[in-house]
Amino acid sequence: MRFSHTLQLNAVPEWVDSYVNYDSLKKIIFQLEKEHVDDLNISTDPELALEHARDGEARFISALDNQLEKVIEFYTHKESELYNMLNKLEAQIEGSEDVSNYGRKNSLAPLEQLDSTYRHPNAIDTEKDDQEHPVKKIDMIAPQRCPSRSSRFSRRASRQSFESRLSMGDDDGLLVERLSDLRSQLILLYISLSELESYIELNRTAFEKILKKYDKVLEGNLKTQYLNKMVLESRPFMPQTMDVLKGQLLRIETSYANTFCGGNRSIALRQMKSHLRDQVTFERNTVWKEMIRQERKANDTKLIEPKVVKTYKIPFTHHRIKSSLLSQLISFTIAIAALIILLLVDCFGEREENYCFALLIFAAIMWATEAMPLYATSCLIPFMIIPMGILRNPDGSVMAAKAAAKSTFSAMFSGTIMMLLGGFALAAALSKYGIAKAFASHVLSRAGTRPMWVLLAIMFVSGFLSMFISNVATPVLCFTLIDPILRTLPDRSRVAPCLILGIALSSCIGGMTSPISSPQNIITIQYMDPNPGWGLWFATALPIAIITMFVCWGLLLLVYKPASDTPHLNTIKPTKEKVTKTQIFICLVVILTIALWCAESSIEDHLGDTGIIATIPLFVFFGTGILNKDDLNNFLWSVVVLAQGGMALGNAVTSSGLLQDIALRLKDGISDLPVIAILAVFCFLILVFATFVSHTVAALIIVPIVMEVGQHLPVPHPNLLVMGAGLACSAGMGLPVSGYPNMSAVMLEDPSGKPYLTTKDFIITGIPTSIISTCLIFTLGYGIMAGIGY
Structure with missing residues (x-):
């Protein structure tokens, strides 16, 4: 809770005007901060800036004096009044x-x-x-x-x-x-x-708090002097x-x-x-x-117009329906119609394959249009698999319902899902105890005041944090870190959209950097045999991500020219809290877990699966009380359910024989192409799908097909194609709907209620970055993966 709320909540209602006006003092601090940044941008004379800083400090001290005088006057009056009442009461009793x-x-x-x-x-x-x-x-x-x-x-x-x-x-x-x-x-x-x-x-x-904020924001040394000489020497605050x-x-x-x-x-x-x-x-x-x-x-009471909900009249009735609900109903109707038609049409010559293809198209339409929430559709898939009789035994016979249910549920919870939960535990601990924020603030505090270097620093911070606390939570953290910059910018500054878009795009790029950085990576690893581990994943993904980050940085500077209207930005202050034993312990557990994941291939005979390693942070953090049940409830369970539904569908597509049939037909058309060309085709196919729909949905639908195609090539390269396709899922960042980071960024608004970004901003910078990243995947990425034996 903010201290201003704490003060208001604990104040005596009748005395509320006699307390320190904390909010007004805080506004003065932020105004002085903005004036300081304006001085840096307007004038280069250090003496003039120093004089303005002294004038600002004098204004703040004057405001403090007024508040202190008000408190002393009220206390003296109230003390005399209450003490006299007590004397009279004692005299009355005696x-x-x-x-x-x-x-x-x-x-x-x-x-x-x-x-x-x-x-x-x-x-x-x-x-x-x-x-x-x-x-x-x-x-x-x-x-x-x-x-x-x-x-x-x-x-x-x-x-x-x-x-x-x-x-x-x-x-x-x-x-x-x-x-x-x-x-x-x-x-x-x-x-x-x-x-x-x-x-x-x-x-x-x-x-104490307002003086601490002044020293932190304006890099002053006022707290010790004013608190000791003025506040604590005043009558209300004396020990006597x-x-x-x-x-x-x-x-x-x-x-x-x-x-x-x-x-x-x-x-x-x-x-x-x-x-x-x-x-x-x-x-x-x-x-x-x-x-x-x-x-x-x-x-x-915002300055923007309230959003009007569009409705349509239902024919032959007096009722109206919301446009969003109507869109969902139309999408659901299309999905049902496609399901029924495909169930009746013989496309592959086998009933199980036909039914599985109908279910695959139904799920793809439901996920692509979001006729229902993504995780709700995932919950529907297992229910449809069993009654439709899609799964088959190794001998080709239809699997019994009981065995089919067991097979479906075993596919829905695997070591990959456990790895996802372990990643959530690492992210929760790093965020809850301020480790991620402390790291980010210390890095950004050394970036200086030039917009180009601040932009580069915040992009690499968001990309790095995405590796460990996921690219879903990282943008939210980074947006709060740049708040001291945003609140001191002049109106309509080009710096604000540049920084926000930089965080969003670098978080999307960071989504390809580690196995736990995004849901699509978890799905990709599910279809790779053997598991690449963190070491091989880093070897392939990091060079691509770093080069893409620099390309994106250059495009942002070229498009927005942030230094043109604001040559100097406010400095982000590092957190000054002392490092605690709990934070050290969390860092050790994180390092140990990641080290074991990197060495998974060498200890596979002893641990068997990466999911076993993922139980370490879950047991340690929850067992020691570092995380509690509220943190467990805050896990992204919708992502877990979505991944489970996709795995159940992938198991059905494989068991029914549909995946093999599709792969064989595709192989006939592309078998003469070199592997790099096949990878390029699939990367651009996934890029289009991920840009317009969702990174995770693209991985759920296309990655299994890519795996099967890779297995049936004259020289099989399933892991190469699957990993390339998985990395291409994170490359889609050309629209506001292309991934969680973009959706978080487009919702941010300035103090007047106007959004910082529009769809045009994402198109101008996001689409070129997506295309360059995809080209790097099937060129540089292909070379690295071929070099490590994929």
């Missing part, structure tokens, strides 16, 4: 012998037995009961519970005498009312003094002031205990804290609701 003696003689027992002693079992009329026993009003102020058996016994023994006193006459009734009023005043005064104590702590924390305040609270506890609890301070303290807790709970609940209301109001 000067009123009747109340004091009455409270002492009937202190603990009478006040704690009100519910049991003064409520008749047969009493129905509450109002009449209250008139007969006015002392019950005290219980409504501070209900108590008996502490021991001896006290309960003493209350029963004194019952008759206390009841007889209450029935003596009107004077005793008046005395009870005075006693109730006195008790109420003591409790309210205790609450007010406790809130005054909280007021001091909150404002001291506010000064807090000691006096605690002494006043002790006076109230003593007075309350002597008057109402027979001198028992522990019971008195418990009662008053109970009322304080109820008061704070009520105020926080009220303030929190108001905060939510204000946040919703603020978020709804």
Whole structure:
């Protein structure tokens, strides 16, 4: 939670204007930061920039002085008011012998037995009961519970005498009312003094945090000087002031205990804290609701027009349907129609192959059009495979339903899925404990202020982080890292779209760099035998990714020319938190896991599969409490289910014989071509599919076919074609819908509510980068893969 929200939530509502105005001070800091960047871009005179920095610091100190003066004035007034009230109450207690003696003689027992002693079992009329026993009003102020058996016994023994006193006459009734009023005043005064104590702590924390933010954002050294010389030397924040305040609270506890609890301070303290807790709970609940209301109001008042939901009238009815739902219904209808037609047409001469082809086309249409969520379609595939009787035994006979179900489910959970979960665990730990952010901020802080170098640094940071925390989470992290740059840019600066697009495209490129960096890589590895491991994957993917990154960087500089309107950018500050033992432990586990994955081929006889290695981070992180069940729930389970559905479909296509049939027919047309030409054909086919549909869906549908074709070539090269095709899936980045990074980038908006990027931005830079990357895959990539024996 942001500290401004914490301050508002914990503030006393009636005093809210007397607290430090944290938000206004933060706005001054960001304004000074923007002015500093403007000075770098407008003037090269260091003395002038230094003078402006001094003027800015003077403005900020002046604002701090105003806030400090406000706090001192309010505290002095409230302290005097509450202390005078306490003095008057103590004088009233000591000067009123009747109340004091009455409270002492009937202190603990009478006040704690009100519910049991003064409520008749047969009493129905509450109002009449209250008139007969006015002392019950005290219980409504501070209900108590008996502490021991001896006290309960003493209350029963004194019952008759206390009841007889209450029935003596009107004077005793008046005395009870005075006693109730006195008790109420003591409790309210205790609450007010406790809130005054909280007021001091909150404002001291506010000064500490705002000074820390000033030093971090503007690279100053103001916190130590101002905090020690001005804040901590002021009356509200002196240690003596807090000691006096605690002494006043002790006076109230003593007075309350002597008057109402027979001198028992522990019971008195418990009662008053109970009322304080109820008061704070009520105020926080009220303030929190108001905060939510204000946040919703603020978020709804954007400068852009609210999005109008387009609807269509259903013929012959009075109902209307949303355009998005209509599009889904049309896509679903097309998929069902294609399924029915293909089930009736004999395309391959075998019923199992025909049915499997119909299911394959149905799934491809459903995934491509997203008639249903991708993972929902994946859940439907196993249900359709078994009743359609697609799977066959090795001898060619149709597999029984029970055996087919077992085969399908065994294909849906494999070592590849376990590797995917292990990657999620690594990503969650690196993100949760700030390791990825700390690494990125330290690298970017050394990139300087020139836009071209900042762009290159943020692109390589996002590409590198995509290797380990996936290219789904990396863009979100990197977008937050460049926020200090975005908020200081002039209006309509070309730097903002350049940086955001650079992060998106480099995250797509980073999606090909490691086996766990993207879902399509997990699917690709499923069809490679033997598993390439991290070492061989790095050897092939990293050179392609690095060259593509430099090409993309050059295109972005050529298209946007970011230095033309903003020659200098704000510097990203590195995180200054100390390295913890937990962070060191996480890094060691990550390094060990990746090292074992790289060495998987040499230890295969002992571990059997990469999925076994993936259990290490899962067991260690969840077993030691580094990750918990909330982190497990935050895994990208939709991606897991999507991959499982694709594997079930791949198993069906293979078992039915359809894949082999398609591969043999394709082989007849391309067998005379060299392997590099076959790889180029499949790479460009996948590039088109991945650009317009999805990287993952492209891998699910086309990679199995590529594998089968590679196995039936005169000189088989299945791993070469499969790995090349898998890398080509990540090369599709020419549209906003081409992968998770692009979808995240296109949703970002500037402070006025206008999107930073449009489809045109992706087309101009993304399509050339996609084509160059694909060419590198079937040229440079082919050479590397052929060299390692693929």
